[in-house]
Amino acid sequence: MTATGLKSLLQTGADELGIALDATQQEQLLRLLTELADWNTRINLTAIRDPEDMVRKHLLDSLSMQPYLHGQTVADVGSGAGFPGLPLAVVNPSRRFALVESTGKKSRFIQHAIEMLQLPNAEAVNVRAEAWWPPQAFDTVISRALGNLRDFVRFSGHLCAPHGRLLAMKGRHPGDEMKALPREWQVETTHVLRVPGLDADRHLVVLTRRDRDRE
Numbered sequence: 001m002t003a004t005g006l007k008s009l010l011q012t013g014a015d016e017l018g019i020a021l022d023a024t025q026q027e028q029l030l031r032l033l034t035e036l037a038d039w040n041t042r043i044n045l046t047a048i049r050d051p052e053d054m055v056r057k058h059l060l061d062s063l064s065m066q067p068y069l070h071g072q073t074v075a076d077v078g079s080g081a082g083f084p085g086l087p088l089a090v091v092n093p094s095r096r097f098a099l100v101e102s103t104g105k106k107s108r109f110i111q112h113a114i115e116m117l118q119l120p121n122a123e124a125v126n127v128r129a130e131a132w133w134p135p136q137a138f139d140t141v142i143s144r145a146l147g148n149l150r151d152f153v154r155f156s157g158h159l160c161a162p163h164g165r166l167l168a169m170k171g172r173h174p175g176d177e178m179k180a181l182p183r184e185w186q187v188e189t190t191h192v193l194r195v196p197g198l199d200a201d202r203h204l205v206v207l208t209r210r211d212r213d214r215e
Contacts, residue, residue, distance in 0.1 A: 001052055006030060009052060013060040013196035018067070019091060028090045028117045029059050035116060036081055036109070043105050045081040056197045061169075062087040062144075064193045068204060070165045071139020075100055077129045077156045078143050082110045084169070085142075089114075089122040097122040098138070100129050130155045137161040144169040149177040149205060153185050166207040169193070173203050186210045 001009070007026060014021045021029070033054045039045055048057050062084030069088070072095050076085030079099040089097040099114075099122060101107045107126035114122045125132060141160045143152050152168050160166055165188070168174075178187050185207050193202035 003030070006033075006051055006055055009055050009197070010059060013056070014063060016194075016196040017060065017063055019063055021091065025090050029087060032082075032086060032090075032113055032117060033058065035113060039109055039112075043109070045106060045109055056195065058083050059087050061193075061195050061198065061202070063091065064195050064202065065142060065167065065169065065204065066091065068165075068167055068191065068206065069095065069140050069142075071161075072096060073136070073138045073161075074098070074140045074142065075138040075156075075159050076142050076144075077152075077159070078102075079106070079110060080144070081106050082113055084144055085122065086110070086113055086117070086119075089119050090117065093121055095121060098125050098134070099123070100125045100127065100132060102126065102128040128155075129159065133158065137164065139164045140167060141165070142167040142169070148180075149174060149207070150180050150182065153182055153207065157185065160209075162209065164208075168205040168207065170203045170205060172201045174205060178205065181207070184210055 048054050065084055074095055075098045077100045079085045079101045082099055085097050085099040099110050101110060107124050111124040138159055139161055141156050149168055188206045188208045191204040193204050195202055
């Protein structure tokens with residue numbers, strides 16, 4: 001597909017998600033994929049290599065979380081090559097994003113992408129989530145690929161502010177995982193995510209602390 005075709009695919013998908021992309025944001029998002037593909041020829045960052053698939057499975061899949069972000073600070077735990085954190089940072093310039101990734105080569109790419117795309121609202125954090133204790137907790141903590149829900153809570157719960165939310169992107173509905181959550185956490189709600197052009201199960205699980213209403 002041509003560059004014009006990829007731009008149209010991105011724009012159409014964003015429109016379906018209810019996200020208005022300006023010309024600069026379109027350019028940033030597509031440049032991110034171009035840079036990812038270039039780095040991927042030297043360093044294995046992603047198994048997704050087809051340009052159309054990258055638009056759908058990296059950009060649009062990430063942007064499908066947009067309606068569920070809460071507050072002004074967001075941590076993307078286990079960010080990999082920067083998804084969903086980087087696309088969300090592009091379309092949310094007023095929010096602050098921390099992209100937490102323990103693998104050095106992936107964190108280096110994230111830092112490079114932040115500088116290349118000129119995203120002052122994003123930072124790369126090269127550390128394991130369970131070992132990171134930032135000065136302030138986050139309003140939203142998200143993960144697209146951090147194992148099961150119990151592990152997500154165990155590794156990342158301390159990063160979430162008292163009235164914040166953990167957002168876990170999953171494939172199939174994780175009913176068994178939801179039953180195994182630690183008692184101090186609860187499933188507030190689940191959502192079916194519709195990713196334009198992607199015929200695959202996508203669910204979002206929203207987790208909150210059980211005692212937050214008493215604080």
